[in-house]
Amino acid sequence: MSDSTPIPTPSVTPPDILRCASMELQVTDLAASREFYVDVLGLVVTEEDENTVYLRSMEEFIHHNLILRQGDVAAVAAFSYRVRSPEDLDRAEAYYTALGCRVERDRSGFVKGVGDSVRVEDPLGFPYEFFHDVDHVDRLAWRYDLYTPGALVRLDHFNQVTPDVPKAEKYLEGLGFRVTEAIRDDEGTTYAAWMRRKPTVHDTAMTGGDGPRMHHIAFATHEKHNILAICDKLGALRRSDAIERGPGRHGVSNAFYLYLRDPDGHRVEIYTQDYYTGDPDNPVVVWDVHDNQRRDWWGNPVVPSWYTEASLVLDLDGNPVPLSERTDASELEETIGADGFSYTRRDETEESMPEWKKGEYKLGHQL
Amino acid sequence: MSDSTPIPTPSVTPPDILRCASMELQVTDLAASREFYVDVLGLVVTEEDENTVYLRSMEEFIHHNLILRQGDVAAVAAFSYRVRSPEDLDRAEAYYTALGCRVERDRSGFVKGVGDSVRVEDPLGFPYEFFHDVDHVDRLAWRYDLYTPGALVRLDHFNQVTPDVPKAEKYLEGLGFRVTEAIRDDEGTTYAAWMRRKPTVHDTAMTGGDGPRMHHIAFATHEKHNILAICDKLGALRRSDAIERGPGRHGVSNAFYLYLRDPDGHRVEIYTQDYYTGDPDNPVVVWDVHDNQRRDWWGNPVVPSWYTEASLVLDLDGNPVPLSERTDASELEETIGADGFSYTRRDETEESMPEWKKGEYKLGHQL
Amino acid sequence: MSDSTPIPTPSVTPPDILRCASMELQVTDLAASREFYVDVLGLVVTEEDENTVYLRSMEEFIHHNLILRQGDVAAVAAFSYRVRSPEDLDRAEAYYTALGCRVERDRSGFVKGVGDSVRVEDPLGFPYEFFHDVDHVDRLAWRYDLYTPGALVRLDHFNQVTPDVPKAEKYLEGLGFRVTEAIRDDEGTTYAAWMRRKPTVHDTAMTGGDGPRMHHIAFATHEKHNILAICDKLGALRRSDAIERGPGRHGVSNAFYLYLRDPDGHRVEIYTQDYYTGDPDNPVVVWDVHDNQRRDWWGNPVVPSWYTEASLVLDLDGNPVPLSERTDASELEETIGADGFSYTRRDETEESMPEWKKGEYKLGHQL
Amino acid sequence: MSDSTPIPTPSVTPPDILRCASMELQVTDLAASREFYVDVLGLVVTEEDENTVYLRSMEEFIHHNLILRQGDVAAVAAFSYRVRSPEDLDRAEAYYTALGCRVERDRSGFVKGVGDSVRVEDPLGFPYEFFHDVDHVDRLAWRYDLYTPGALVRLDHFNQVTPDVPKAEKYLEGLGFRVTEAIRDDEGTTYAAWMRRKPTVHDTAMTGGDGPRMHHIAFATHEKHNILAICDKLGALRRSDAIERGPGRHGVSNAFYLYLRDPDGHRVEIYTQDYYTGDPDNPVVVWDVHDNQRRDWWGNPVVPSWYTEASLVLDLDGNPVPLSERTDASELEETIGADGFSYTRRDETEESMPEWKKGEYKLGHQL
Incomplete structure (x- = not known):
């Protein structure tokens, strides 16, 4: 069961987080995953070896946005954020230490392409990573000779499943995140909240459910037709069952979306066109949980698997973190x-x- | 039960049909229907009076593509085809007379905007109309100041429900239609067939089910984003429940689609980007009924109402035609x-x- | 100088032309041309040998839409039309014989992939070809795994330069073509005319100028963004100087367009979204030559080379046809x-x- | 002639600027300007009176992004930036005072919809404004019933003409801006620089030329087709001469663009799809001035008026600021x-x- 004790906000300064920057995914069949993310979705391989593939999107200039690592169980090894300065790693270390969390620091980086890094088991049970130093690679934004019809141009956000959303909101607000949108009901239950550092609708969202689990990772395209092209290609490859939900228009975020499942069942969202949220008084949009257009503006049904299934996360020893049950309404x-x-x-x-x-x-x- | 007696092909020359040109829809609340087709979907009013509204699409130069007429029951009064020459009306009259059908001819037109017309109760029970003379109106193709984000530019096709699809195919082939695509199974059952005069995938399709009924009328947009804009607008109007199915990519026809239901439940498809079929040896595409991508290339489910519900049709006296049951597999x-x-x-x-x-x-x- | 003698319309029945189907281009550097049409533009190679490449578009089911053939001079060897039936070749042969033209017939086809064919030196000096029998190949319309961002889906039309446009109009009307749009002035001069068999704005256009020359060959994309993607790719390849004019919206045809020059300077248009013209009383649109929006709806200037440059055509011996000067206003x-x-x-x-x-x-x- | 004395960077803390937020344009025919921005371009009227119209874009939640004010001369009265907090106005006042600039402060706002504001005549001669307090209005992002085909969704940036670009760069860096891209040559001349606060390519750009002048104000659309729709509409209205340059793809910024001229000749850019620049080590892209793809990735020519014409700016008394000549290469x-x-x-x-x-x-x- 979920622990309802509030998470205290440390008195020390939190790290200045720039943006969600990368996820490390453990996959059970590296060749199959590589084929999905590279051959089907068109992510760019920055570097790879027998056990690991480092991928980035077309407009990225840092080493990677997604790491695929061969492992025994399908799970997430790290939600990785970039911070503004090297000193923010000291702040991250102090902040999570003050929170009583397990904290590891590797000054040469836990993975290739990044330097000094802090990894923690956060108060919600998620493996969060922070880094600043990073290898620069070619930003392929102008390389239209390499674009596919469904080109992924940016990592947009993470989405995490956790039993107690208000508790998670408060924790992330302590870290400097701001809520942009939320789904609540008249009884005061919060079902999900969207939280940002960079001025988009979110860098991560908290979705109510048994957790800690990873609901999805989202990449952005330039336009809506790029998302449709991904669907068309999956149909042509006779892999349309990789499409779990959508395409559609979200109510929350106003973005156009598609949800896919990778060969391990990890969920990937393809996402485009939310809005600027960077003003401090940016209006928070609250949706009624009973509003049938909140999750799909067109009223198309959300498939049950989208609510119930999500990926395990790993602790810093690489073991799956046991789940706590959501006790609030589902x-x-x-x-x-x-x-x-x-x-x-x-x-x-x-x-x-x-x-x-x-x-x-x-x-x-x-x- | 459906009559399985084949329809004989008359020895007289059939009319030379150019294209599906218009549908006359009986609606039970004219104001509500006008609001849906004009204010929501953006069709252009050519002419109207208390009981009738004549509508056309942006690229049309003939008087109308859709007539809304106030009546007691929601139903289709005419599927109207344009023929190549005035003489083809004599051919239509002779052809259906040879078929033993009820035939009516009104040399001043049954509706405004068209002249000499033939209406029949066809062998499948549908009210078919043929005309050639027609009032020309402004083709608004270049009037981008009038376009909406979801502008409908052409009437594309009809879709009819009939119990015995092979029987209907043979009848339409006699009229000069050609099959472009079909859904069949290994046991020899035909579930649906697409048939064309103009060189697109269809001017009408025959869908297996209790009939005669009208499954849908389809209008074309220029691009896929126009269809998405219609969905977005329906969401903004809190009318997303007008969206019955889609948007999606069809397997059959390769077109991008959306199905709406008008205030009476008449089904309207918005459709774009099928392919040229005008060569006499155009390859017929046959889809296996069990192929989950046949009706949606992305494998998204077809809602049951899409299979079961359709509009009644009227006989030439304006009475609903009783249905015959499909006996083939559903x-x-x-x-x-x-x-x-x-x-x-x-x-x-x-x-x-x-x-x-x-x-x-x-x-x-x-x- | 241009011969102003009208071309008589033969009393024999002309062939029933379905559509413009293919062009045979003589190129001076086959490897460079192949690279342009295949690697840059994404046309599909149906078959090739040392001297010839047969190419088709994504939705085509006949063997080819474009033949590249190595030769000493950049020129067009054939404008090829598909006719409705094998008997139409007899009609073509008789028709051009009645016109006093040089006519060649090869019952096994002048090129691979087609059977019985008629080639003529037409009254305007163009090498026209007619065929019916053709090898069917895979229609790749559903193969979205093969689409590029700028995929060419159909051959749309030819455009020919000839000194006397009204003379050319009358000749093509005799062949069964219909004028859909034209550029004229108040003094009665015709500068260009668009003529169709299939129900689009044209299968070929006649542009006033020294001729016979080939102004361009046009391929269609599905949407406008596909055309923009071609421009973006050319920029990325540092080949933006292949863009001669556009992209833009035509006044004439209402289509969205782009003009490229291939490595030999042959002009290729990329084109999308004109309108249905298949009714016999389809309104002809006449544009004033002084209307600055006639050739670009946005008023962007037409570059002089677009008016002055065009490709030579070959006679049936493979020699360039000498040009006659236009004497009408330019x-x-x-x-x-x-x-x-x-x-x-x-x-x-x-x-x-x-x-x-x-x-x-x-x-x-x-x- | 331009004063080449460097602008000192004050030792006091600059205001924390969030983003370019609004421009106040003086226009000579308010009705004509309103018609252009509202009826043609679709900006939303928040409020208006006899002499002033307050406009905003579809996704904006603050009172206005553009003010049209009737005046005798076409000119810019204010480039307005929003700052993070009320205290940043004190910082702005102190900062420009330290710079020796004329500074005015109006605690009730110089215009409707905003509160406490600071206006300055900046060291380059531009009327800059800073504000924080602002009336919130409906963010119309979800109001797809109000979208036009070319809907403007955000104010994206300003562009200013100034004789000495490096001097301007240094001044804006002092204010906390960062350079994202620039055009330079091998001799060390800088022709233009793009500078940002929000993480896009720019909030303002400095273009070399006689100044101070306003080169353009830019609004964003969601997708490229929205920009094409604006061109199409201008053609339909027979106002295509409002299109000065484009549409096209920029080299600098990688965005898709269009330049219009309003009834006074004020230049408006429509812009979409640049990239994220928010990391402190975001790679600066430097373009060679001789690279023909720097300003148009497709190599289409820049019209001379785009280089030579720009709008006057007003001092705080409402008088046009005299121009200083550029002495660097043009x-x-x-x-x-x-x-x-x-x-x-x-x-x-x-x-x-x-x-x-x-x-x-x-x-x-x-x-």
Whole structure:
């Protein structure tokens, strides 16, 4: 069960986080994963060896945004953030030490391409990493000869599953994150919150559920047609079952999205066109959990697996972190199925619908 | 029950049909329908009176592509085709007379904007209309000051529900249509067939089911983002429940699509980018009914209402035509639900999937 | 000088032409041309040998749309049309024989992939070819794993330079073509005409100038961003000087366009989104030669080379056909430069413009 | 003539600037300007009176991004930046006072919608404004029912003309801006520099020329097709002469662009898709002034007016600021015309081109 004790905010200065920068994914079949991320999705290989592939997006100038590492279990080894200065690593070390967390520091970097790094088991159980020094590589933004129809141009965000979202919000606010959007209900339950450092809707989101788990990692494309091209290609490869949900328009974030599952089931979002959030008084958008357009602006149903499945995370010894159960209400149960409900218009009822809309019309009404 | 007697092909010359040109829709709340087609979808009003609205698409130069007419029951009054010459109306009259059908001719036109017209109750029970003379109106193709983000530029096709698809194919081939694509199974059942006069994938399609009914009318946009813009607008209007299925990429036709339901439940497809089919030896594409990418190239599930619901059609007296039941296998039952199955790759089985793909992953496996 | 004698219309039935289907281009450096059309533009190689490359577009099912053949001089060896039936070759042979043209027939085809073919030196001096039998190859429309960001999906049209456009119009009308759009002036001069068999704006256009020459061959993309992607790629390859004009929106045809020059200077248009023209009373659009939006809807200037340069054509012995001079007014001279003028609004004058628009503002006013 | 004395960097802390936020434009015909920005471009009116219109973009939540104010002369009254906190206004006041500039402060705001504000005549002669307090208004990001095909979603940047670019760079670096890209030559001349606070390519750019003048203000769209739609609409309105340059792809910034001129000749850029620059070690991209792809990645020519024309700016009394001449080399003269040159490939010469590329081919070679 989830520990509801609030996480204290240390009095020491937190590190100045620039942005989500990379994820280290443990995969069970490196060749299959490489094929998915490189041959299908078109990420660029910066460097690789027998056990590891370092990948980046087209507009990136740092060494990598994604590391695939061969392992026995599909899991996330690190959520990695870049900080503003070398001194921010000292701050990270002090901050998490003050939080009572396990902290490891490797001045030559835990992985290739980065220097001095701090890894922690954070208060929510996630393996967070911080680094500043990094090898610069070619920013391929202008290399249109290398673009594919579905080119991924930036790492956009992480999404984490944790039992107690308000607790997670408070912890990240202590680290300097700000909430941009959230899903709540009238009873005061928070189902998910989106939090940012860079001025987009998020660098990470906290999604309510048994955790710690990794819900997804998201890469950005330039335009919506790039996302459609990825779907078309998966169809042509007879791998359309890699498409879990979408494409669609999010309510939250206003972005256009697609969710894929990689060969291990790790979820990858392809994402484009959210909005600028960099002002300190940027309006927070709160969505009602029963609003059927909150997660898909077009009211298309969210598949149950999207709510229930997520990736394990590893502790600093490389062992999967055991899960704590969510005790708050479940978004899945609140909104779909026999006891849940969602509305398109706030005051509508089943009775107010025309006859032909009742019954089996629209999966959103029946799942 | 459906009458399986084949329809004889008359020995007289059929009319030379140019293209599907217009549909006359009976609607039960004209103001609501006008608001949907004009204010939401952006069709252009050519002319209107208290009971009738004549609409056209942005690139059209004939008087209308859609007529909305107030009536007591939601139904289709005419599927209207344009023929090459005035003489083709004599041919239409003779052809359907030879078929033993009820035929009406009005030399001043049954509706505004067109002249000499022939209406028939065709052998499948559908109200077909043929005309040549028509009022020309401004082709608004260059009027970008009038375009909306989701502008509808052409009427693309009709789609009809009929119990016996091979019978319908043979009838339309007699009329000069050619099959471009079809869904069949290894046992010889045909589930649907796409048939064209103009060199696109279809002017009409025949979908197996209780009939005669109108499955949908389809308008084309220039690009895919126009279709996404329609979805976004429906979300903004809190009318996302008008979206029944999609957007997505069709397997059949290779077009990008969206299905909407108008205020009466009449289904409207928004469609873009199929391919040229005008050569006489244009290869016919046959899809296996169990191929999960046939109706959505991305493997996204077809909602049951899309299979089961359709609009009534009217006879020439304005009365709804009673339905005949389909006796062949149902595509819905063959492909989804407890007894149906669909595959992404022809030889795959549930057992060959990774653990995380079993169970409730992907609605396509469970509905 | 151009021969102004009208071309008589033979009394025999012309062949039933389906569409422009292929061009045979003689190139002086086959490797360079192959690299341009295959590696840069992404056309698909159906077959090749030491001296010849057969190429097709993504949605094509016939053997080729473009033949590159090594030769001593850059020129066009054939404008090739597909006809409806084998018997139409007899008609083509009889038709051009009646016209007094040189006619050659090769029942095994002049090139690979096609059967019985007729080649003529037409009354305007162009090498026209007609064929029906053709090898079918895979239509790659659904092979999104092979699409590039700028994928060419169809051959759309040819464009020919000839001194006397009305004479050419009449000749093509005899062959069954119809005019869809034209550029004329108030004095009765015709500068260009667009003519179609398939129901698009054209299968070929006639452009006034010294001829016979080939102005360009045009391939279609699905959407406008595909055309922009070609420009971006050329920039990345440091081959932006292959871009001669555009991208832009045509006034004539309403299509989005780009003009490239291949390594021999042969002009290739990339084109998307004109409109349906298949009705017999399709309204003809006539543009005033002084309308500055006729060739670019956005008023961007047409570069002089676009008017003056074009490719030689070969006679049936493979020798370049000598040019006849245009004697009618030149569109270039009428519209730009010291003595020409173009307007954005029909009645505007230089004097009516604000001060800052005079002088060197907008190249369209000064070239 | 330009004063080459360096601008000292004050020892006091500069204000923490969030982003370029608004421009106040003086216009000579308010109705005409309103029609251009509202009816043609679709900016949203937040508030207006007889002499002033306050406009914002679709994703904005502050009161305005553009103010149109009736006046006698076309000029810019303020380049307005938002700062992080109210205290940053004290810092702004102190900073410019230390610089010896004229400084005005209005605690109730110089314009509607904002509170406490500082206006200065900066060391380069520009009217800069800083504010923090601002009225929040509806962020219309989700209001797709209000989007036009060319919807402007954000204010992206300013562009200023100043004689001495390195001097301007140093001044803005003192204010906390960072250079992201620049155009220089091998002799050490700087022709332009792009500088940012928010993590895009710029909040403002400094372009070498007689100054102080305003080169342009830029708004962002979501996608490239939105920019094309603006061109199409201007064509339909017979206002294509409002298009000065583009659309095209920039080399600098990698963004897709279009330059318009408003009824007073004020230049407006429409811009989309540059890249993230927020890391402190973000690689600076330096372009050679002779690189023909630096300002248009496709090598399309820059029209002379784009180099030579720009808007006056006003001092704090509302009088036009006299211009100082640029004494460094002119980009226009270095790159086009009789004495300038540009290359597509660094080592190419006129002689190395094929015959057909010489002479009048490509305006870039001849203007």
